[in-house]
Amino acid sequence: MDLNTIIGGALAFILVLGAMAIGPGGVMVFVHIPSMIIVFGGTIAVIMVAFPVSDLKPIMKVMMVSALRKTSTPTEQIDRIVEFANLARKEGLLALETKLQTVEDPFFGKGIQLVIDGFSADTVRDIMELEAEWEDSRHGTGRKIVDQLGAFMPAFGMIGTLVGLVQMLQDLSDPNGIGLGMATALLTTLYGAMGANMVFIPVAGKLEMVAKTNQQLRKLMIEGVVAIQSGEKPQLIKEKLKGFLSPPMRALVDAES
Template sequence: MDIATLAGIIAGISFIVAGILMSGDLGNFYDAPSIMITLGGTFAATLISYPIKNIIGVLKVTKNLFFTKAKDPNEIIRQIIDLANIARKEGLLALEEAAYKLDEPFMQKGILLIVDGTDPELVRNIMETELTFIEERHSQGQAIFETMASLAPAFGMIGTLIGLINMLKMLDDPSSVGPNMAVALVTTFYGSILANLFFTPTANKLKHRSAQEMLYKEIMLEGILSIQAGENPRIIEEKLKAFLSPQERKALNDNSTAGEE
């Protein structure tokens, strides 16, 4: 589980609720029509903007924000070094059995391509094409949340305008102006909360996850091509370290599994 995402949502809601309670009544910020206008309008406009299959796919992506375990780049490199050692000792054909034991489809596909004797340039082209379309699929989910982040405040303003119109029609009753104005502004409050606490942070987290995944797959691709080229496992390890931060390189050095020459 991604503790940071869950902790951020809980902390954000807690601080807002605490701020309201310190200066007023939480009940003043509840208004069912405002919720309907803001949430309903945002999701309706999103449905108009994107195919339904893309929106359904986003629901799965949202679940993954909480429950997807982040990959360890050091583990990826260690797997590549293990495969390089097998190829060095037993030849590329010996990698086929090891490939089917991998739990990463992208790496498995690349290993099977080199086992089949595919030209290195063609391997690179095939794998980079897959990377391009993976990134494109990721960007669709990000775009949906970015769209919702822009729509929520807009529908909040629409709700506020509706409230103001209703208020102006009741100006003959001065006692109703204050409560009606408060209800009108609550809709803008809802739109801002949805955009800035949920939709925009979710889009940003998806961008971060996508960048991480693309980096890991670049490591896999470079490692696969290095194995195909017959490079020494130690050289492959040093080459792949270039993708890591200094802290990650230190962790890899402490647990290096590169084979002896």
């Protein structure tokens, strides 16, 4: 679980809502149903136009990935690969099956299963690279949806502002009409800015970082599994995989050794 995402997101809302609460009228002054309909309803509608329903169904799961997904670190993955390499070198590739149930990552587990099944190193690499490519493509669609939500929401805030101004200018002699128009004009802009800058844009950025980390791990796993299949020495595999790490992380791996 990524506590930075949860704490940062919660803190942003607490600060903004707290500032609203201590001002004149409290938080309820900022609750305006017509503005919500324009911003949130309009954003959902155009997202349905832009993407097929099959891509939209898992969108909440995609967003939760940024806060709740737990991934292994490169150093942890190197340790696991070296452990499997030692076992394969001592007892043979079929002995890896006894450790397969301890593997939590389906991608790494599939690679080890391919090795156990006796596929060649080239075949294992091809299958795993294709799997990684399709996985990144699927996740990329989710990131694109979140990114578009961050773009559409301020746009509908601006649309709501224009609607409110038109309502206000219809009859400047009616104080109630002026108040309704101004509320719609200002609050739609506020809702659009809050939704985009406090939720969707940060989440899209976090998903991008998660994707880059995941790609690095996938490449590391592919090289490690292929090296195991090829029967390379565990220490050589470890040195090769350290090339995926930054200098401080390489020093950490050496210290653990």
